[in-house]
Amino acid sequence: GKSRSLGDRIPVRQGMSGHDVKVLQDFLSRVGQKVKVDGEFGAGTTTAVKTFEKTNALDVDGLVDANDIAVLRGQAEAGRDAPEAEAPLALAPGDKAKVGPDGLAIAPENAPAEVKAILAAGNAIAKKPYIYGGGHGRWEDRGYDCSGSVSYTLYKAGLIEQSMASGGYMGSWPKSGTGAGKWVSIYANEGHMYMVVAGIRYDTSAFKSEGSRWSASMRPTKGYVVTHPNGL
Structure with missing residues (x-):
């Protein structure tokens, strides 16, 4: 049919x-x-x-093919209710992402489809306000807290099915591996969480200081449990 x-x-x-x-x-x-x-x-x-x-x-x-669909779906769904994501995801040569002058992620050409989808979804909400509990009642929200922000990107990349609070990322969560990943590392404790994607940080604390959740600078990782999506 x-x-x-x-x-x-x-x-x-x-x-x-x-x-x-x-x-x-x-x-x-x-x-x-x-x-x-x-x-x-x-x-x-x-x-x-x-x-x-x-x-x-x-x-x-x-x-x-399946790879095309994964990238396209991630970008199309991230762009819903988010005009800044409607432009195609910008690409940079190699394996490292960059933060553009507009505060949005520029994806590495060599990254897997899921990583590009995470970056595209992150761009869609990079400049949305911090709202405690945002992103947990619904995916498309007026603003997002730290775990809601990370959960949104993983959901759009097809890696999780429901949002989790930061504590949920401290143990074994669905499709996760322990330790830092090659492409994506998620850092969580009971009070805060953020992630590093292809070498750039995605963090609501960066939004407070830089106006975007993406930042080229890192932060101390002491006190955080680190996990990653399987295969990434």
């Missing part, structure tokens, strides 16, 4: 039609690609897919 979720058919390619194609086109339009949302994967959709792939350092083949 034609009523499929995006990801049910891999790859999604030119000549296909159906609900999953329509969702794909909607996501592409949300991240700034000009595409007709009609459920028909034609030449125009192929062009939009290739442009998106090139912008995000993905294989430029016009075939929408």
Whole structure:
């Protein structure tokens, strides 16, 4: 049948039609690609897919595979109710992220799709106000506290299903590993938490001093339990 979720058919390619194609086109339009949302994967959709792939350092083949979907979904959903995330995620060569002059993360080209999705989601709420309890009752909120901010990015990257308070990240949480990760390290204690993604810090305390949750500076890690998402 034609009523499929995006990801049910891999790859999604030119000549296909159906609900999953329509969702794909909607996501592409949300991240700034000009595409007709009609459920028909034609030449125009192929062009939009290739442009998106090139912008995000993905294989430029016009075939929408699982990796493409993960990056696209992260950016499209992060951009909902967050105009600053509608621009494509900026990329920098290599393995290290940077903080741009606008206070938003610039993703490393070599990062896995989930890391790029975390960075895109972090950009979406980087400048939203600190609100205690924010991000725990609903994902799209007026503001976010420290654990709500981190949970939001992990959820948008498909790594968790519900938000957790900082204490929840101190032990073994779903799909987690102990110690620092190669790409993502989450630091938590009973009173505060933050994370380091591809070498830059994502922290509500940075927002208070710098106007963005992203910061190129680190902070002392003593007193924090460090974990990471499995494989990252």
